Amino acid sequence: MHAVHEVSESDDAARLLARAAAGEPAAWRELVDRNASVVWAAARAYSPSAVDAEDVCQVTWLSLAENLGALRDPRALPGWLATTARREAIRLSKARRRESPVGWDTGMLDLPDPGDGPESSALHSVAVSRMWQAFAQLSRRCQQLLRVVAVAPDASYAQVGQALGMPRGSIGPKKGRCLAALRERLATGGNVEEAAG
Template identity: 45%
Template sequence: MDDTAALVRAAADGDAGAWKELYQRHSGLVWAVARAYLVNGSDAQDVCQTTWFRLAEHLTRIRDPDKVGAWLASTARHEALRVIRASGRATPVSDMGLLGVDIDERSPELLILEAEEAVADAERALVMWGAFEELSDRCRRLLRLLIASPRPTYQEIASGLGIAVGSIGPIRARCLQRLRTLVAERGVTGIRR
């Protein structure tokens, strides 16, 4: 099924395949919204589960089934903010744990060369992430959603962040320009425009 509204109706009628398709289409969006607000992975997972539970509760009452992605993004945002309020903390998300070097059993010379390249890449990534974390919360959240896979629609992003659809492009441009400036100040070059 390609029609989102038809998927929502089929899922509401108990079609497990339709529910699975909805989940596959929108789970990346829900996760990206949750992680844009929450540092703790288990909190983000809880928000995702709660968001999908809320959809199951309201599946027959969704006013505009074609926009279920925006509904999910908005619900994930509200749930994440609820978790933040309940815990009394809001901390920027750090992806430093994503940086790692895989070591295998090839020749020592090749491993040394690859290790040097990996260190250089890791150092560049550290600089990039350091610059990224200096961006405003708004910029970090928007850029994370724009790189989510599958990529959410602008309507879903707008709902997830509580901003107007028409402001996404200009905000994105300003955020990327600020990121380029921060990275250039640190001596990293070759960033695409």
């Protein structure tokens, strides 16, 4: 019974890709709806700002549109999209570092202002600053994982794994270690020597 379910999913994905390649707008929208969280998670995990992640998503969807007829295994589409988004985000991130003398895109610090007055604003600013300082001390892998979890909280571990190129079974334990490391850095003011691996 399980093999029959996989065959029907594969046939469904193949038909959907064929319809999208033939220019059917409804099929394209369905492809995007089915895979948007994977693309966004991969783009956000490797992009320092939401604006860059949006650019990565656009390039990824454009790349899919250009390669619809070339995809051999429709079941591999989520992985192909995640890999494409990850590669584009890394390429864009390298380009941004060349543009920035500091190498740090402050766009990731663009958070809404609480607007409750100057005292609240100052406290919020200090808390945000401490949180980002602690976050910046985590390993790159932890930063990527926590970004994906933050921007796509409803994504399944399978989708997160595809977005980051991680085994599904390692995501929960890794997320727990990364959050514990972040909490520890916040509690100690960032004086912890090792980042969660």
